[in-house]
Amino acid sequence: MPLLELRGISKHFGAIEALKAVDLTVDAGEVVGLMGDNGAGKSTLVKVVAGNYLPSEGELRLDGTVKHFRRPVDARTEGIEVVYQDLALCDNLTAAANVFLGRELKRRIGPLAILDYKAMYARAAELFKELKSETRPRDLVRLMSGGQRQAVAIARTRLANAKMVLMDEPTAAISVRQVVEVLDMIHRLKDRGIAVVLISHRMPDVFAVCDRVVVMRRGRKVADKAVASSSPEEVTGLITGAIQAA
Amino acid sequence: MSSAVTRPPPGRVAIEDVTGLRERSLGQKLLSSQPFWVTIALIVMALAMSWYQPEAFASADNFFNITRNFAFIGIMAIGMTAVILTGGIDLSVGSIMGLAGVVCGLVLQAEGHWALAVLAGLLTGAAVGLVNGVLISYVGLPAFVVTLGTLSGARSLAIVLSENKMIYEFGPWGDAFNAIGGGSIVGVANPVWVLLALAVTFSVILNFTNWGNYLYAIGGNENAARLTGVPVRRIKLQAYVVSGLTAALSAVLIVGWQGSAINALGQGYELRVIASTVIGGADLMGGQGGAYGAVIGAALIEVIRNSLLMAGVDANWQGAFVGLFIVLAVLLQRIRTRRSA
Numbered sequence: 001m002p003l004l005e006l007r008g009i010s011k012h013f014g015a016i017e018a019l020k021a022v023d024l025t026v027d028a029g030e031v032v033g034l035m036g037d038n039g040a041g042k043s044t045l046v047k048v049v050a051g052n053y054l055p056s057e058g059e060l061r062l063d064g065t066v067k068h069f070r071r072p073v074d075a076r077t078e079g080i081e082v083v084y085q086d087l088a089l090c091d092n093l094t095a096a097a098n099v100f101l102g103r104e105l106k107r108r109i110g111p112l113a114i115l116d117y118k119a120m121y122a123r124a125a126e127l128f129k130e131l132k133s134e135t136r137p138r139d140l141v142r143l144m145s146g147g148q149r150q151a152v153a154i155a156r157t158r159l160a161n162a163k164m165v166l167m168d169e170p171t172a173a174i175s176v177r178q179v180v181e182v183l184d185m186i187h188r189l190k191d192r193g194i195a196v197v198l199i200s201h202r203m204p205d206v207f208a209v210c211d212r213v214v215v216m217r218r219g220r221k222v223a224d225k226a227v228a229s230s231s232p233e234e235v236t237g238l239i240t241g242a243i244q245a246a
Numbered sequence: 247m248s249s250a251v252t253r254p255p256p257g258r259v260a261i262e263d264v265t266g267l268r269e270r271s272l273g274q275k276l277l278s279s280q281p282f283w284v285t286i287a288l289i290v291m292a293l294a295m296s297w298y299q300p301e302a303f304a305s306a307d308n309f310f311n312i313t314r315n316f317a318f319i320g321i322m323a324i325g326m327t328a329v330i331l332t333g334g335i336d337l338s339v340g341s342i343m344g345l346a347g348v349v350c351g352l353v354l355q356a357e358g359h360w361a362l363a364v365l366a367g368l369l370t371g372a373a374v375g376l377v378n379g380v381l382i383s384y385v386g387l388p389a390f391v392v393t394l395g396t397l398s399g400a401r402s403l404a405i406v407l408s409e410n411k412m413i414y415e416f417g418p419w420g421d422a423f424n425a426i427g428g429g430s431i432v433g434v435a436n437p438v439w440v441l442l443a444l445a446v447t448f449s450v451i452l453n454f455t456n457w458g459n460y461l462y463a464i465g466g467n468e469n470a471a472r473l474t475g476v477p478v479r480r481i482k483l484q485a486y487v488v489s490g491l492t493a494a495l496s497a498v499l500i501v502g503w504q505g506s507a508i509n510a511l512g513q514g515y516e517l518r519v520i521a522s523t524v525i526g527g528a529d530l531m532g533g534q535g536g537a538y539g540a541v542i543g544a545a546l547i548e549v550i551r552n553s554l555l556m557a558g559v560d561a562n563w564q565g566a567f568v569g570l571f572i573v574l575a576v577l578l579q580r581i582r583t584r585r586s587a
C-alpha cells in the first residue's frame with residue numbers, strides 16, 4: 001500500500017484550473033521529484049497535500065484511509081510536514097524558536113506553564129547535528145545564510161515523527177555549497193524511511209536525490225517515471241511540451 | 247535584540263564546538279539593546295537635573311509626582327506593546343481611557359460599589375478592545391483605520407454618556423474608589439505600584455509563555471506563524487483586548503487620583519503612549535519591543551517634560567522635545583538594525 005495516494009485531484013481558483021485530475025502515489029522512504037514550468041501547479045499540489053487547500057475534486061488517501069485536511073495542522077498531525085517555498089520563518093526569532101514555533105516545549109512551575117528554553121535549545125542543537133548543519137539554536141534567523149535557513153525549516157519537520165516531508169524549491173535561492181547541504185539532508189530523511197516530495201527547477205538536484213520524477217504541465221501530470229529510466233533531456237522536453245507525455 | 251554577531255568561518259568548525267557556546271555575551275546583548283541606552287539617557291538626565299536644581303528636582307515630592315505621572319502612560323504603553331509587537335497599532339487608547347473613566351464616574355454617581363465601578367470600567371475597555379480586535383483580525387481591516395474609528399467613536403460615547411458634564415459627586419463609595427488611584431504605599435503612589443506589577447507580569451508573559459512568543463512571531467512573519475499553526479487571529483484579537491484593558495486600568499487609577507471624571511480624559515494620550523513604546527525600542531513594523539522598554543520610554547518622556555518645566559522652558563515647547571526624542575529613538579533603532587542586517 002502506498003503511503004500517499006492522490007486520485008483525480010483538481011483544484012480551481014475561480015476560473016483558473018491549477019490542478020486537473022492529478023493521480024499520484026508516494027511510497028514510504030521514496031524521494032519523488034516534482035518538476036514543471038512556473039504556474040504548472042506544483043505548489044498548489046503540495047498545498048493540497050499539506051492541508052492549505054481542500055481539493056475541488058478528488059480524493060487523498062494516507063496509508064489507505066481517505067483524509068480531508070482543512071488546515072495545515074490537520075496534515076501535520078498525520079505526519080505530513082512542509083518546507084514552504086518562502087521557508088515561512090520569523091526573522092526576528094532564534095533558530096530554536098522557529099523550529100518549535102507552534103509546538104513549544106513547556107515546563108510547569110506551580111500552576112504556570114512556561115517555555116522550556118533549555119530543552120528547546122538542546123533538542124534544536126541535536127536536530128541540527130543530525131542534519132549535519134552548523135546552525136546554532138540561539139542565533140537569530142535574520143543573521144543566517146540561505147543554507148542555515150533551510151536547515152531551520154527542515155529541522156522543524158523532524159520534531160514529530162513525520163512520514164512525509166514536502167519541500168517546495170528548497171534549493172532555489174542558495175549557493176552551490178548550500179545546495180549540497182540540503183541534498184544531504186534529503187538523503188538523511190530518506191535513510192530514516194521518510195518520504196520526500198521535492199519540487200525543484202534544478203535538474204541535477206532531482207537526478208541526484210530522487211527515485212522518481214513527476215512532471216506537471218498546465219495543471220496536468222504528464223510524466224511519472226523512475227529517474228533511472230529517464231534523462232534530463234527527456235524531462236526538459238516534458239516540461240516545455242516538446243515531448244507531450246511519457 | 248540585534249547586533250552584529252561574529253560567526254566562525256562557515257564549514258571549518260565542528261557543530262559540537264559551536265552549539266555549546268553562548269552566541270552572545272550578556273554585555274553584547276546589553277550594548278545592542280535600546281532600553282539599555284534609554285535607561286542611560288534617563289540616568290544622565292536625572293543626574294544633570296539633580297545638579298542643576300537640587301531642591302526642586304531631586305526632592306521626594308518631585309520624585310513622587312514624576313513617577314505617578316508616567317505610571318498612567320506606562321501602564322497603557324505596556325498594553326500597547328502587545329499590539330505593536332504583532333505589527334498593529336491602537337490609536338484608540340486615549341478615548342478608551344475617557345470612556346472607561348466616565349463609566350466609572352457614572353457607576354459611583356449612581357451610588358454603585360467601588361468594585362462595581364472598577365469592574366465596569368475594565369469591561370468597557372475590554373469591550374472596545376474586542377471591537378478593535380474583531381474588526382482587525384477577523385474582518386481583516388487595517389488597524390490604523392479601525393482604531394482611528396474607535397478613537398472617534400469611544401470619545402463621542404464618553405461625551406454622550408457624561409452629558410458633557412464633569413462627574414464628581416461620587417456617592418458613598420467615592421472615597422474608597424479614590425483611595426485606589428490617589429493613595430500611596432510606603433511613599434510610592436499606587437499607580438506606580440500597579441505599573442511595576444504589570445511590568446514584571448508582562449516581562450514574564452512576553453519572554454516565557456507561548457502567548458508572548460506568538461506576539462513576536464506574528465510581528466516577525468504573520469504568514470509563517472499561520473502556516474506553523476499559531477492561532478494568529480485569536481492572538482491578535484487578544485492583544486487589542488489587552489490594550490483596551492490597560493487603558494481602562496489606567497483610567498480607573500487616574501479618575502481615583504483626580505477624584506472626578508471628565509470626558510476629555512486621555513485626549514492625545516495615544517501619541518504619548520505610542521511614543522513611549524517606540525522610544526523604549528518597540529518597532530512599529532512589529533516583532534520587536536518589551537515591557538521594560540515601554541516603561542522606561544514613558545519615564546524618559548516624563549522626565550524630559552518635568553525638566554523643561556523646571557528649566558523654565560515655555561510649556562509649549564514640550565511637544566517639540568518629545569518629538570525630537572521619538573525621531574532620535576527611531577534613528578538609533580534603524581542604525582542598530584542596519585548594522586546587524
Ligand SMILES: Nc1ncnc2c1ncn2[C@@H]1O[C@H](COP(=O)(O)OP(=O)(O)O)[C@@H](O)[C@H]1O
Binds near residue numbers: 013037044
Ligand atoms: N491562491 C491562488 N489563487 C488564485 N490562483 C492561484 C492561487 N495559487 C496558485 N494559483 C494559480 O494556479 C496556477 C498554479 O500555480 P502554482 O501551483 O503556484 O504553480 P507552480 O508552483 O508550479 O509554479 C497558477 O496559474 C497560479 O497563478
Ligand SMILES: [Mg+2]
Binds near residue numbers: 042085
Ligand atoms: Mg511554486
